[in-house]
Amino acid sequence: MPQRIDGSGETVRFTFEGREVAARAGETLAAALIAAGETTTRDSVVSGAPRGPFCMMGVCYECLVEIDGVPNRQACMIVAEPGMTVNRQTADEVVA
Amino acid sequence: MNSYDVVVVGAGPAGMACATEASRAGLSTLVLDEQPRPGGQIYRDIEVSDPGRRALLGKDYGEGARIAEAFRASKAEYRSGAVVWNIDSEKRIDYSAGGRSHSVQAKSLVVATGAIERPTPMPGWTLPGVTTVGAVQILLKTSGIVFEDLVLVGSGPLLWLAATQMIAAGAPPKAIVETVPRSRYREAARHFAKALRGWRYLAKGFAMMRAVKKAGVPVHSDAADIAIEGEIAVTAVTFTSGGTRQRIETAHVALHQGVVPNQQITRLMNCKHRFDDSQRAFLPVVDESFETSIPGVYVAGDGAGIGGAKSAEMRGRLVAMRIAEKVGNRAGEAAKLRTELAKDAAVRPLLEALYAPAADVLAPADATMVCRCEEITAGQIREAVALGAPGPNQVKSFLRAGMGPCQGRMCGLAVSEIIAAAKGETPSTVDYYRIRPPLKPLLLSELAGLGAEEPREAAE
Numbered sequence: 001m002p003q004r005i006d007g008s009g010e011t012v013r014f015t016f017e018g019r020e021v022a023a024r025a026g027e028t029l030a031a032a033l034i035a036a037g038e039t040t041t042r043d044s045v046v047s048g049a050p051r052g053p054f055c056m057m058g059v060c061y062e063c064l065v066e067i068d069g070v071p072n073r074q075a076c077m078i079v080a081e082p083g084m085t086v087n088r089q090t091a092d093e094v095v096a
Numbered sequence: 097m098n099s100y101d102v103v104v105v106g107a108g109p110a111g112m113a114c115a116t117e118a119s120r121a122g123l124s125t126l127v128l129d130e131q132p133r134p135g136g137q138i139y140r141d142i143e144v145s146d147p148g149r150r151a152l153l154g155k156d157y158g159e160g161a162r163i164a165e166a167f168r169a170s171k172a173e174y175r176s177g178a179v180v181w182n183i184d185s186e187k188r189i190d191y192s193a194g195g196r197s198h199s200v201q202a203k204s205l206v207v208a209t210g211a212i213e214r215p216t217p218m219p220g221w222t223l224p225g226v227t228t229v230g231a232v233q234i235l236l237k238t239s240g241i242v243f244e245d246l247v248l249v250g251s252g253p254l255l256w257l258a259a260t261q262m263i264a265a266g267a268p269p270k271a272i273v274e275t276v277p278r279s280r281y282r283e284a285a286r287h288f289a290k291a292l293r294g295w296r297y298l299a300k301g302f303a304m305m306r307a308v309k310k311a312g313v314p315v316h317s318d319a320a321d322i323a324i325e326g327e328i329a330v331t332a333v334t335f336t337s338g339g340t341r342q343r344i345e346t347a348h349v350a351l352h353q354g355v356v357p358n359q360q361i362t363r364l365m366n367c368k369h370r371f372d373d374s375q376r377a378f379l380p381v382v383d384e385s386f387e388t389s390i391p392g393v394y395v396a397g398d399g400a401g402i403g404g405a406k407s408a409e410m411r412g413r414l415v416a417m418r419i420a421e422k423v424g425n426r427a428g429e430a431a432k433l434r435t436e437l438a439k440d441a442a443v444r445p446l447l448e449a450l451y452a453p454a455a456d457v458l459a460p461a462d463a464t465m466v467c468r469c470e471e472i473t474a475g476q477i478r479e480a481v482a483l484g485a486p487g488p489n490q491v492k493s494f495l496r497a498g499m500g501p502c503q504g505r506m507c508g509l510a511v512s513e514i515i516a517a518a519k520g521e522t523p524s525t526v527d528y529y530r531i532r533p534p535l536k537p538l539l540l541s542e543l544a545g546l547g548a549e550e551p552r553e554a555a556e
Contacts, residue, residue, distance in 0.1 A: 052224030
């Protein structure tokens with residue numbers, strides 16, 4: 001499991017696939033998911049194979065998730081906000 | 097529409113330094129950057145990192161604070177969370193921020209979008225738990241996240257830097273699997289004398305290797321035939337080193353084969369590019385002031401060829417000085433900066449020779465997936481070439497390679513290399529994907545609001 005090296009920090013809570021995930025204030029959804037041990041964020045639109053954050057800098061588009069019902073959002077570019085409902089992007093959701 | 101003397105895209109060392117210098121020279125300057133805070137990737141979250149985190153990330157990371165402070169104190173305007181999705185030939189820039197699109201006119205455009213990691217196609221590289229080395233550094237910089245079982249795979253200074261930072265953070269990598277062939281050391285040795293001018297980098301390199309040794313991190317040298325295993329996520333990495341097949345169990349693998357210029361904007365604008373054999377990448381053709389083949393379009397920083405953070409800052413300043421000089425404003429003294437820049441670059445030929453990308457990554461096996469978005473293998477690309485596809489754009493039409501949401505960022509260089517090898521040519525002649533807008537996928541709602549900020553009367 002990933003670990004956080006420094007103790008406390010302000011916590012922001014959102015849900016991922018219905019489970020509560022704690023993020024540090026100001027960090028991206030992808031970072032919070034990785035810290036929570038969630039490495040799979042979407043299914044490939046071609047084969048359905050699982051994919052997860054790869055570059056963490058907005059260029060690979062592997063971390064696409066659905067946020068509050070809107071698909072194709074880059075989890076590594078979007079800062080976690082309280083109450084966000086985040087879900088894995090499944091293969092049948094059309095990529096923009 | 098707002099107009100600026102200078103619009104800088106990217107707020108890494110080059111973008112920040114360029115904007116600071118440009119506004120000092122009296123030019124109206126706007127910086128557009130995707131991230132929530134300035135710093136780029138190298139100085140990611142520099143403004144919010146506490147002293148503890150800065151200490152483990154090292155002195156060079158701390159340098160970013162000075163650049164960011166000067167940038168914040170300057171008159172340059174800064175828009176964070178701004179994703180540039182088109183720039184036309186008149187230098188009108190369309191970007192998305194706060195859920196809607198905006199347009200701005202630039203008299204001079206500075207592309208400071210830096211570098212991205214080289215595509216590293218190998219078996220299993222799409223499995224969850226596999227990231228770039230840059231990604232694990234970003235996780236450490238922004239969130240203090242470390243892994244107890246991280247295996248670093250590949251080559252390059254960043255691999256050693258990441259290892260050193262993980263050690264300082266109390267989570268040494270489980271292993272380093274280095275792909276540098278033994279023969280490379282001999283080839284690289286001829287650049288050593290020249291590299292001594294950059295002794296500081298050499299000293300840092302040796303210090304990093306010593307730190308890894310002292311921490312007892314196993315280093316597997318001269319590794320080849322790397323494969324990442326797993327069904328729904330990575331479970332192990334296997335490779336051949338020292339004549340034997342080896343296997344390391346892990347849930348976290350980080351790959352690295354060096355960084356290459358991010359060409360998206362310069363390609364979109366049809367700037368001339370050339371293939372650099374030493375950097376093994378396409379670079380925009382620029383003059384000594386980093387102006388591209390399109391007048392008024394400049395590339396500051398690693399986007400014009402990999403030089404590192406210090407060079408990026410200097411290049412950013414030089415670009416601003418040149419723009420100021422052209423419009424007759426008082427510019428800073430460039431001569432001394434050029435000397436410094438040349439000195440800073442002295443170590444590069446050695447690094448480029450020693451850490452040239454691994455043969456396996458440049459010529460992946462037929463079954464290896466190259467285009468991650470559309471799941472196109474190296475074999476399919478070779479087949480398309482055999483059927484007559486002359487270059488990347490035809491391979492794209494045949495197979496959809498490079499047509500997914502990453503728009504070729506994660507496969508483009510590999511595709512050009514594979515086509516070139518299959519045709520017995522060089523990447524220089526087969527060239528690269530044509531890049532079209534939008535540079536990044538955007539929501540229709542973001543597009544729908546374009547231009548809405550201007551009153552209707554003014555728009556007519």
